[in-house]
Amino acid sequence: MQKIDQQNMTAQKVRVRFAPSPTGPLHIGGVRTALFNYLFAKKHGGDFILRIEDTDSTRFVEGAEEYINESLEWLGLTVDEGVKQGGEFGPYRQSERREIYKKYADQLVETGWAYYAFDTPEELDKLRTDAEAEKKTFAYDMHSRLQLKNSLALSDDEVKQRIEAGEPWVIRFKMPEDTIVETKDLVRGEVKFNTNTLDDKVLYKSADKLPTYHLANIVDDHLMEISHVIRGEEWLPSVPLHIMLYRALNWEETMPQFAHLPLILKPTGKGKLSKRDGDKGGFPVFPLDWEMEDGIAPGYRESGYFPEAVNNLLALLGWNPGTEQELFDIDELISLFSIERVNKSGARFDPEKAKWFNQQHLMRKPVEELALMFSDDLNERGIAEDIAVIEKVTGMVRERVNFVHELWDQSFFFFEAPVEYDEKVVKKRWKGDVPAFMAELAPELEKVNEWVADDIKACISSKIEEKGLGFGLVMNAFRLALVGGGFGPDLMEIAEVIGKEETIARIKKACETIGS
RNA sequence: GGUCCCUUCGUCUAGUGGUUAGGACGCAAGGUUUUCAUCCUUGAAACAGGAGUUCGAUUCUCCUAGGGACUGCCA
Numbered sequence: 001m002q003k004i005d006q007q008n009m010t011a012q013k014v015r016v017r018f019a020p021s022p023t024g025p026l027h028i029g030g031v032r033t034a035l036f037n038y039l040f041a042k043k044h045g046g047d048f049i050l051r052i053e054d055t056d057s058t059r060f061v062e063g064a065e066e067y068i069n070e071s072l073e074w075l076g077l078t079v080d081e082g083v084k085q086g087g088e089f090g091p092y093r094q095s096e097r098r099e100i101y102k103k104y105a106d107q108l109v110e111t112g113w114a115y116y117a118f119d120t121p122e123e124l125d126k127l128r129t130d131a132e133a134e135k136k137t138f139a140y141d142m143h144s145r146l147q148l149k150n151s152l153a154l155s156d157d158e159v160k161q162r163i164e165a166g167e168p169w170v171i172r173f174k175m176p177e178d179t180i181v182e183t184k185d186l187v188r189g190e191v192k193f194n195t196n197t198l199d200d201k202v203l204y205k206s207a208d209k210l211p212t213y214h215l216a217n218i219v220d221d222h223l224m225e226i227s228h229v230i231r232g233e234e235w236l237p238s239v240p241l242h243i244m245l246y247r248a249l250n251w252e253e254t255m256p257q258f259a260h261l262p263l264i265l266k267p268t269g270k271g272k273l274s275k276r277d278g279d280k281g282g283f284p285v286f287p288l289d290w291e292m293e294d295g296i297a298p299g300y301r302e303s304g305y306f307p308e309a310v311n312n313l314l315a316l317l318g319w320n321p322g323t324e325q326e327l328f329d330i331d332e333l334i335s336l337f338s339i340e341r342v343n344k345s346g347a348r349f350d351p352e353k354a355k356w357f358n359q360q361h362l363m364r365k366p367v368e369e370l371a372l373m374f375s376d377d378l379n380e381r382g383i384a385e386d387i388a389v390i391e392k393v394t395g396m397v398r399e400r401v402n403f404v405h406e407l408w409d410q411s412f413f414f415f416e417a418p419v420e421y422d423e424k425v426v427k428k429r430w431k432g433d434v435p436a437f438m439a440e441l442a443p444e445l446e447k448v449n450e451w452v453a454d455d456i457k458a459c460i461s462s463k464i465e466e467k468g469l470g471f472g473l474v475m476n477a478f479r480l481a482l483v484g485g486g487f488g489p490d491l492m493e494i495a496e497v498i499g500k501e502e503t504i505a506r507i508k509k510a511c512e513t514i515g516s
Numbered sequence: 517g518g519u520c521c522c523u524u525c526g527u528c529u530a531g532u533g534g535u536u537a538g539g540a541c542g543c544a545a546g547g548u549u550u551u552c553a554u555c556c557u558u559g560a561a562a563c564a565g566g567a568g569u570u571c572g573a574u575u576c577u578c579c580u581a582g583g584g585a586c587u588g589c590c591a
Binding site for chain 2: 117119170199352356471473
């Protein structure tokens, strides 16, 4: 048996790539792959390259590439080289690199590592279904290739004839026999494969003059001088093919190192996280909103998540620094990240913890910044308030919310009088001597000269003392009048912000409305 | 079916050949508070199972079970 070891890289510049297909919105798992690539690159002073893998002409989706760009921009994962940014190794869109792949596909045929195959998709389909009927699996491999229509089984003349006649063909890799392929995966350690269990993958198709993923990937990673391939675990089974391709192309010396990331799984049940889980559980699985015929798939951005929070929560899905720290900004992630600390096992996505991350990052943000965002929300509601007031309000209620868009529900009473009163609270708090007291309190508050929290409190306190009522009792009723319910920040602060007139008006209105 | 990967509280995870197996989310109780939320304290909660190695295994090895990925002229 021959043994092929993955070569150790000589010290070279770290260059990693994120290589999505523009077949739809970027999935959150893809986003994490991008993030880990980015963190690894920046940690080692390297480059983060974005390559668009659009070799499947039938699955191309309009707008998907722009979606990818926008997602990475939103998250702050700055691309060093790519379609938009340019670079010395372009083009960065595989559909624009056709001639390059053709050359290497031809080379593989010439050197005997690959061959032409003329079997039609229909014929192969039939072989597969027939085999299935007998509880077997059809594979285009060392056992079957000589019985099929390809340049290994057909005469040279016939092959030539078929090609010249314009018959469609593909080039398949001729997987060698009895070879143990070993790789030292950066997260999984040593993994071995026997080539006898592998099939002859299609590398290139004449129909659209494009390579398949495997060839394009190897050629581009080599030509773009990629040092580390960090991708999802679903690629682990194709590692031996890839290593054999590097060998066949004589590029083993500079072959990148591999790291296969664990998958992100459903919150409950079996399988990996899908769009359906998001719909069911009410959380996004995409970074940005994505419009489809049957509605929009919600994105983290539009759902109110901060990019910092998304990076943070994604980073901790399958990685941790080994300390008890859980909250990080992107620079901390970069300095702390290490590929060796990436876990092997898949991680279930926890929507509750995702919210918690956002809340934590919300608390870390300056109030001014939150107030600005809240101000936009208020504008949309037709409320134009002084930014100083918005800042004050934001500061008072922000610890009660997970998202900026929840600020309104916790603070609407600062901007408009409550239109209804929570019945449960009315029943519990608006009873006994309290309504009468509230009616008497209004004129008393008129006498407060300087409308500030301390003086308002002093006024109310003395009145309470005079009547011999419980402070809590009165405050709850007062809260009901100002807020309409049993929640909210310090009452005196609320009263101060909404002003004397408004405070008194709300007390009077409560006395009238609730009483009747 | 075949190949490969994985397995610590419900979830994300730390950790070691000898630990009261640690933290976080969530949950529960108590405290603080004029309410709610925050905050604080406390609690319940895990080494998948079985062999083997060993004085001793959660930790090392093997097996089983369970989970996952791949098995396309998709990536």
